[in-house]
Every structure is written in structure tokens, then in C-alpha cells.
Amino acid sequence: MGSLAEVVSGFDTQLLSGRTWGDSLHLVFGDIQTATECAMALQRTVGEMDPAGMGVAGLRGMRVAAHAAPVFDGWDPIGNVRVFYGSGVTKTTRIEPRTPEGEVYVTHAFAALAVWRQSGASSAATWGRFRRPKVTDR
Numbered sequence: 001m002g003s004l005a006e007v008v009s010g011f012d013t014q015l016l017s018g019r020t021w022g023d024s025l026h027l028v029f030g031d032i033q034t035a036t037e038c039a040m041a042l043q044r045t046v047g048e049m050d051p052a053g054m055g056v057a058g059l060r061g062m063r064v065a066a067h068a069a070p071v072f073d074g075w076d077p078i079g080n081v082r083v084f085y086g087s088g089v090t091k092t093t094r095i096e097p098r099t100p101e102g103e104v105y106v107t108h109a110f111a112a113l114a115v116w117r118q119s120g121a122s123s124a125a126t127w128g129r130f131r132r133p134k135v136t137d138r
Contacts, residue, residue: 025042
């Protein structure tokens with residue numbers, strides 16, 4: 001975990017929360033680009049490790065899952081730490097076990113936001129008239 005902690009510390013300007021959960025990392029970022037870069041850097045670092053030398057010869061890589069969604073910011077009085085929770089966190093935890101080792105899986109929301117941000121757009125707008133569902137024109 002020491003090598004992974006070094007990677008994560010390189011992104012701490014946008015890291016809102018970084019915690020471990022068993023053999024998992026739970027990271028919350030304030031920026032989609034930083035989250036993407038951190039995920040890829042973590043994969044590169046794990047790919048450069050010697051699993052046999054570490055006593056985990058069966059390790060083929062890390063599974064990374066990412067989702068972009070609103071989350072709630074709260075305080076855990078038992079752990080005495082800031083926490084983020086909500087359905088966005090739950091969705092990510094359900095994707096991770098299905099992600100093949102050595103891969104990064106993201107949700108449609110994460111991918112769409114990443115592409116939109118990369119495009120340099122500062123806002124989005126609709127064009128034309130759209131009929132609203134279940135509403136009739138009078």
C-alpha cells in the first residue's frame with residue numbers, strides 16, 4: 001500500500017477523501033480529470049510491481065471502478081473522519097468486483113463528463129423545442 005499511497009499523494013490538491021477499506025481504496029476527487037489521472041497512475045504503479053516478490057504471485061493487477069455523481073459530505077463520529085456517501089458511492093462499489101484485474105471501468109456518467117470536460121466546453125445547452133413527457137400541449 002505504500003507505493004499506492006505515494007501515487008495518491010501526488011493528486012492531493014483535488015483529493016477530498018482518501019481511505020482504505022480492507023484491500024480497497026476509496027477515493028473522492030473534486031475534479032474528473034484528476035480522478036482519471038490518479039486511476040491510471042495507480043494502474044501503472046501496480047503493473048510495475050513484482051507480485052511474486054511481494055508474496056502475492058496470483059495478483060494480476062488492480063481493479064479500478066469510477067463513477068461521477070453527487071455525494072453527501074458528512075462526518076463519521078466513530079472513526080472521527082470526514083466521509084462521503086450516497087448512491088453514487090454504492091454504484092461504484094458494485095462495479096468494482098466485475099472489473100477485470102488490471103482494468104479501469106467507469107460508468108457512462110463518468111465517461112460523458114470526462115469527454116465533456118476534455119472538450120473545453122464550459123456549459124451545455126439544448127437546441128430546439130422538446131416535448132416533455134406526460135405533458136400535453138393546449
